[in-house]
Amino acid sequence: MDAQAPASNREAVLSLLLRRGESEAGVLAAAMGISVQAMRRHLRSLAEDQLVEATALASGPGRPSNRWRLTRKGEDHFPDGSGHFALGLLDSMRATLPPELMTTLLQQQAIGKSEHYRQRLGNGPLETRIQRLADLRCDEGYVTECVRDADGSWCLHELHCSVQRIAEEFPVVCDQELMLMRHTFQDCDVERVHWRLEGGHSCGFKITPSPRA
DSSP states (O other), X not given: OOTTSOHHXXXXXXXXXXXXXXXXXXXXXXXXXXXXXXXXXXXXXXXXXXXXXXXXXXXXXXXXXXXXXXXXXXXXXXXXXXXXXXXXXXXXXXXHSOHHHHHXXXXXXXXXXXXXXXXXXXXXXXXXXXHHHHHHHHHTTOEEEEEEOTTSOEEEEEEEOTTHHHHHHOTHHHHHHHHHHHHHTTTEEEEEEEOGXXXXXSEEEEEEEOTTO
16 A cells, blocks of 8 residues: 555545546546546555556547546445345245245335335435435445436436345346335336446436326
């Protein structure tokens, strides 16, 4: 570790890359209010620890610029609640249960969790409920942000997935997550707009107040 790079700076760089997906050193430096040279030192230090990596991108005449992103080890630096026990349990279920029964059990779990969420969120304005859900998800090990779009809808971005390892092995869990969101916001239309398993740097759900509500 670079002796001139306090742990707080390293964490800030990692968090920025988590939020942005990938970015250039100059953009990251501007976001943190430090010089590009200092940012490059942080990035080299993190790269030596295999927490970040760069891809050269040609954007015109001259030297190509580097776009930095988290490595798998860098993503694992953030809390991960998947756990070996959960993976082992799902493996056992897959080996012994019919696929449709396993799907039904996961759906029931999603509905039960959505009822818990609705109790915690209350009946306030949609903006308040979405922000409360983002806070709850952060407490569960996700890194969640909510952003309002110009059309009045909301986008819930999950920049770090607490069950990423499980979802990679059992993609049906992602269907459960979509069902969870739809049952949590029953007065809205909810669609998936980003998906880490399809190459996105986050999972995203678009939440639109339903005209039927």
